Amino acid sequence: MAAARIEFKGSSFTLSVLHLKTATIADIRADLAKKVAQAPDFFYLVPIVVSIDKLNDDIDYQGIKTLIEEFNFTFVGFTGAISKEQRQLIRECGFSFVNTAKANTVKKTVLVEESVAEKPKAVIATPQRDLYTDKIHRGQIRSGQQVYAKDQNLVVIGSVSAGAEVIADGNIHVYGSLRGRAIAGATGHHKAQIYCQKLEAELVSINGNYWLSESMEEHWASPVYIQLTDNELTSSKLI
Amino acid sequence: MARIIVVTSGKGGVGKTTSSAAIGLGLALKGHKVVLIDFDIGLRNLDLIMGCERRVVYDFVNVINGEATLNQALIKDKRVSSLSILPASQTRDKDALNKENVGKVLEDLGKLYDFIICDSPAGIEAGAMMALYYADEAIITTNPEVSSVRDSDRIIGMLASRSRRAELGLEPIKEHLLLTRYSPKRVAEGEMLSVEDVEDILSIPLLGVIPESQAVLKASNAGEPVILDTESDAGQAYQDVIDRLLGETIDFRFLVVEKKGIFSRMFGG
Ligand SMILES: Nc1ncnc2c1ncn2[C@@H]1O[C@H](COP(=O)(O)OP(=O)(O)OP(=O)(O)O)[C@@H](O)[C@H]1O
Ligand SMILES: [Mg+2]
Numbered sequence: 001m002a003a004a005r006i007e008f009k010g011s012s013f014t015l016s017v018l019h020l021k022t023a024t025i026a027d028i029r030a031d032l033a034k035k036v037a038q039a040p041d042f043f044y045l046v047p048i049v050v051s052i053d054k055l056n057d058d059i060d061y062q063g064i065k066t067l068i069e070e071f072n073f074t075f076v077g078f079t080g081a082i083s084k085e086q087r088q089l090i091r092e093c094g095f096s097f098v099n100t101a102k103a104n105t106v107k108k109t110v111l112v113e114e115s116v117a118e119k120p121k122a123v124i125a126t127p128q129r130d131l132y133t134d135k136i137h138r139g140q141i142r143s144g145q146q147v148y149a150k151d152q153n154l155v156v157i158g159s160v161s162a163g164a165e166v167i168a169d170g171n172i173h174v175y176g177s178l179r180g181r182a183i184a185g186a187t188g189h190h191k192a193q194i195y196c197q198k199l200e201a202e203l204v205s206i207n208g209n210y211w212l213s214e215s216m217e218e219h220w221a222s223p224v225y226i227q228l229t230d231n232e233l234t235s236s237k238l239i
Numbered sequence: 240m241a242r243i244i245v246v247t248s249g250k251g252g253v254g255k256t257t258s259s260a261a262i263g264l265g266l267a268l269k270g271h272k273v274v275l276i277d278f279d280i281g282l283r284n285l286d287l288i289m290g291c292e293r294r295v296v297y298d299f300v301n302v303i304n305g306e307a308t309l310n311q312a313l314i315k316d317k318r319v320s321s322l323s324i325l326p327a328s329q330t331r332d333k334d335a336l337n338k339e340n341v342g343k344v345l346e347d348l349g350k351l352y353d354f355i356i357c358d359s360p361a362g363i364e365a366g367a368m369m370a371l372y373y374a375d376e377a378i379i380t381t382n383p384e385v386s387s388v389r390d391s392d393r394i395i396g397m398l399a400s401r402s403r404r405a406e407l408g409l410e411p412i413k414e415h416l417l418l419t420r421y422s423p424k425r426v427a428e429g430e431m432l433s434v435e436d437v438e439d440i441l442s443i444p445l446l447g448v449i450p451e452s453q454a455v456l457k458a459s460n461a462g463e464p465v466i467l468d469t470e471s472d473a474g475q476a477y478q479d480v481i482d483r484l485l486g487e488t489i490d491f492r493f494l495v496v497e498k499k500g501i502f503s504r505m506f507g508g
Pocket of ligand 1: 248
């Protein structure tokens, strides 16, 4: 018997989602330009799903797709909790509609709860993202160098110089001084955190929310960790 | 085997050529066979500082192109016979050098000398990369100010990624920090970074601290490397650098503002 030469299988991936709070193309372009400028290499050809959750009607689907591609992302499709009619419309315009895993989870939860009294732990557990492994970099990261931990946390045993850039999809730990730029949760992970022994950074960013040096006054030159609380960066002393 | 040492910085005008000349001559005065190579193609400064500019017939590029032999191009120093200078070309541009030919020249020189000192051009482009490519050791010349330190940091990154040793996965280039034009007074006044600041940022071993000194300009104009001015603070600081390069442990000098002179102390001034 000849083996099948192609096969369809389901797999889950972690994709970046761009959440739109406006449908005005010019505004989206302006904000995207700012974000992408922070780490142009890093965003290059990254697959992007656009969430239109928070938008009313009157969406220029083609315009949004073109804009996304203008910034060298790979456009995947639209997502969001929207009406059946709107989904139909998106398909008619020739775009995919992508269901989020969360939406499925919610459905499942309800199903399970109907039949069993006990809360299903497995379903509540957050997706694989909390299980990032570590990429370990030994030695100082110098001005002009960039280290990216794709789908990983980044552990730097040494300092990050001014003019250097560290990026991780997970957390960033710097066992030394952080003087350059640190971008954690780079592909959209609001729980990501940044730890360092001495905060003297040019920029820190978690899930797209960033601080420049001037915002770090409170804990400047201290051992700190930085996290996102209600979409705001906050810093706390480590010791 | 010869030690190939590049004197580099990223930023321009920080004292690479001054240091190359002082260190080259200093090592030769200790009896070592030394050749100084000017990699700053198109500018040609080293021969001026060494005081041999009128004796340049052929240059590094001529040798690279096979237009002259090494023997024809090397200029013997008039003060110390174990020192030679391979001058840069003033007329060619920096693309005249290529890895293969430079490697060949360094190999030939390695058979004749104990130390090969490469005076790098400023910047991080081809010329500077060529000067550091074959190095075993690097003297990272830095002034105590932010932009110079930043550029040095950049260069240290390149030593670790763009050198032959990096490409072949050999033991990394040995790094030495040389802080030049250091003025303890301006450090005390908060106008300059301190030795500790720079060490903290770059975290590589300190080879020497050369004070800002009138003697350097005087030496350059006379074509007599400042190490010959044994009375001067800069000359003595370079002498310490030589001793450290040769493996001695020597305390650092000229790091604090000069105490009052002996007379004012005696008379309680
Ligand atoms: N310790 C010092 N005290 C005072 N002046 C100094 C000192 N060291 C260097 N200088 C002066 O700084 C200037 C630049 O020095 P030098 O030419 O050695 O730098 P360089 O790094 O080789 O420059 P370039 O990048 O152009 O090759 C010269 O005028 C020199 O006299
Ligand atoms: Mg020079």
